[in-house]
Amino acid sequence: MLAYELEAFGFESLKLVERPEPTAGPGQVVLKMRAWSLNFRDLMIAKGQYNPKLRMPAVPLSDGVGEVVQIGPGVSRVKVGDRVAGAFMPKWIAGAITDAAGRSALGGGGPDGMLAEKVVISEEGVVHVPEHLSDTEGATLPCAAVTAWHALLGEGSLKAGDTVLVQGTGGVSIFALQLAVLNGARVIVTSSSDEKLARALKLGASDGINYKTTPKWDERVRELTGGAGVDYIVEVGGAGTLTQSMKAIKGGGQISLIGVLTGGAGQVNPLPILMRNFRVQGIFVGSREMFEAMNRAIALHKLRPVVDRVFPFKEAVEAFRYMETAAHFGKVAISA
Numbered sequence: 001m002l003a004y005e006l007e008a009f010g011f012e013s014l015k016l017v018e019r020p021e022p023t024a025g026p027g028q029v030v031l032k033m034r035a036w037s038l039n040f041r042d043l044m045i046a047k048g049q050y051n052p053k054l055r056m057p058a059v060p061l062s063d064g065v066g067e068v069v070q071i072g073p074g075v076s077r078v079k080v081g082d083r084v085a086g087a088f089m090p091k092w093i094a095g096a097i098t099d100a101a102g103r104s105a106l107g108g109g110g111p112d113g114m115l116a117e118k119v120v121i122s123e124e125g126v127v128h129v130p131e132h133l134s135d136t137e138g139a140t141l142p143c144a145a146v147t148a149w150h151a152l153l154g155e156g157s158l159k160a161g162d163t164v165l166v167q168g169t170g171g172v173s174i175f176a177l178q179l180a181v182l183n184g185a186r187v188i189v190t191s192s193s194d195e196k197l198a199r200a201l202k203l204g205a206s207d208g209i210n211y212k213t214t215p216k217w218d219e220r221v222r223e224l225t226g227g228a229g230v231d232y233i234v235e236v237g238g239a240g241t242l243t244q245s246m247k248a249i250k251g252g253g254q255i256s257l258i259g260v261l262t263g264g265a266g267q268v269n270p271l272p273i274l275m276r277n278f279r280v281q282g283i284f285v286g287s288r289e290m291f292e293a294m295n296r297a298i299a300l301h302k303l304r305p306v307v308d309r310v311f312p313f314k315e316a317v318e319a320f321r322y323m324e325t326a327a328h329f330g331k332v333a334i335s336a
């Protein structure tokens with residue numbers, strides 16, 4: 001079977017190679033993969049910015065959907081023919097994250113990732129995908145969607161009438177927008193592109209702010225909320241946006257610290273956190289239990305992930321290059 005292996009850092013070192021057919025051991029299943037999706041993390045991993053000590057060769061990608069084609073002894077959660085996604089951290093089932101769960105994250109230096117024709121994975125680490133979704137739509141869920149769910153409805157307890165600020169229009173942010181709208185919240189979106197903001201409004205956002213032409217976007221957020229600020233911020237910007245987010249958040253609100261698009265290191269004045277009683281909550285994707293809870297909501301409301309572009313498996317490297325341009329809105333996917 002064919003698989004992509006990262007032989008060195010750099011997209012040019014992502015090679016399609018022949019690997020032995022996997023077989024399912026006790027408690028394991030083999031998936032014949034149908035679709036995958038990319039996350040910003042996958043670009044960082046391939047470029048050596050995520051785990052500089054990554055063992056090579058490494059199979060990339062955390063996100064994929066496949067059909068169960070073989071089950072090992074003792075498997076009872078799934079059967080041959082089921083369509084499932086891998087959980088981002090197959091060992092994080094429920095409750096608080098543990099170090100062992102964190103180390104089980106796919107495609108980042110622990111277990112091999114999903115970008116192969118067949119994948120062997122523990123039965124505990126797979127989740128059925130809502131039936132109304134296409135394979136590529138299903139493949140967008142494990143990382144970005146679960147992260148957005150965790151931020152707003154796992155650690156967060158979003159309710160109708162709350163206001164959410166999402167930064168940018170990438171995978172995590174568009175899922176956060178959709179889930180917030182689904183729950184009756186008002187959504188404010190920032191983006192570098194007026195055209196993307198127009199698309200976000202069509203998805204149900206109430207207001208858009210271009211962070212290039214309105215660099216003091218936190219002031220605009222305050223204006224739009226009558227001076228109060230927002231209840232939740234999906235913070236994907238990191239060091240370069242956190243200080244402004246701390247001005248845009250309402251007293252008692254929650255900033256979910258998710259991404260580092262503008263960098264991970266910087267100076268932050270912690271005083272406003274205590275003076276205005278807001279929470280800065282770290283989010284690392286989520287558990288299988290959160291994935292399953294999210295899927296129930298997605299299935300009930302027939303929510304459809306936003307897939308910007310789908311690349312064929314043989315052109316997976318082009319998908320990495322496309323995503324790096326940040327031209328996308330929502331998710332970039334790969335199809336078998």
Ligand SMILES: NC(=O)c1ccc[n+]([C@@H]2O[C@H](COP(=O)([O-])OP(=O)(O)OC[C@H]3O[C@@H](n4cnc5c(N)ncnc54)[C@H](OP(=O)(O)O)[C@@H]3O)[C@@H](O)[C@H]2O)c1
Pocket residue numbers: 038039040041143144147167168169170171172173190191192193196211236237240241257258259260261262283284285286323326327328330
């Ligand atoms: N902690 C976790 O568990 C977790 C999980 C998933 C992702 N992440 C992190 O979250 C971030 C987003 O991931 P993703 O996969 O959603 O990425 P993505 O799809 O590549 O989204 C990137 C988008 O972010 C926006 N952006 C970039 N700089 C920005 C800024 N200064 N202010 C506001 N928006 C900005 C841009 O939107 P516009 O084009 O609209 O300007 C860009 O298109 C990454 O840092 C990733 O590593 C963390």
